[in-house]
Amino acid sequence: xxxxxxxxxxxxxxxxxxxxxxxxxxxxxxxxxxxxxxxxxxxxxxxxxxxxxxxxxxxxxxxxxxxxxxxxxxxxxxxxxxxxxxxxxxxxxxxxxxxxxxxxxxxxxxxxxxxxxxxxxxxxxxxxx
Numbered sequence: 001x002x003x004x005x006x007x008x009x010x011x012x013x014x015x016x017x018x019x020x021x022x023x024x025x026x027x028x029x030x031x032x033x034x035x036x037x038x039x040x041x042x043x044x045x046x047x048x049x050x051x052x053x054x055x056x057x058x059x060x061x062x063x064x065x066x067x068x069x070x071x072x073x074x075x076x077x078x079x080x081x082x083x084x085x086x087x088x089x090x091x092x093x094x095x096x097x098x099x100x101x102x103x104x105x106x107x108x109x110x111x112x113x114x115x116x117x118x119x120x121x122x123x124x125x126x127x128x129x
Contacts, residue, residue: 009068013108014083021057022065030054034109042117065090068100079106086118 009015013032020028030050033039039053040046047056071085085100097118103111 009071011073011083011104011108013104013110014085014102017102017110017113018066018068021061024062026054026057026061029057032110033113034105034107034111037110038112040112040114042115063092066098066100076103080104080111 009018017029017032020026020032030053033050033053035050036048037050037053038046038048039056041056041060044056044060047053066087066089068085068087070087071083074082074084076082081104083100083102083104085102087098087100088095089098099116099118101112101114101116103113105111
């Protein structure tokens with residue numbers, strides 16, 4: 001298990017997102033989203049709602065570890081805050097650089113997560129070799 005206790009993340013919801021993700025607690029991750037929250041993951045269409053997010057993570061994210069390393073916070077409105085994070089995702093086969101954009105509403109629920117790969121096309125091809 002990846003221990004993120006010492007990571008600089010101060011927002012409990014963001015911390016819990018990565019902690020639960022790394023523990024494989026995808027039900028717990030999905031409950032951090034508002035009811036109509038969304039997840040936009042690489043190579044997949046945007047998912048809406050807790051059930052769809054849970055089902056996707058249960059199928060696609062088992063064994064992955066998310067390691068945020070740096071980030072910024074931006075207040076979008078009085079109603080929402082956006083976190084821009086960069087780091088890595090580890091799988092049993094490879095490690096890849098990624099970014100996460102996570103938006104929270106005023107109730108500290110996740111309204112959306114967008115995960116983007118920060119790799120060149122040739123790097124992605126090399127993962128399959």
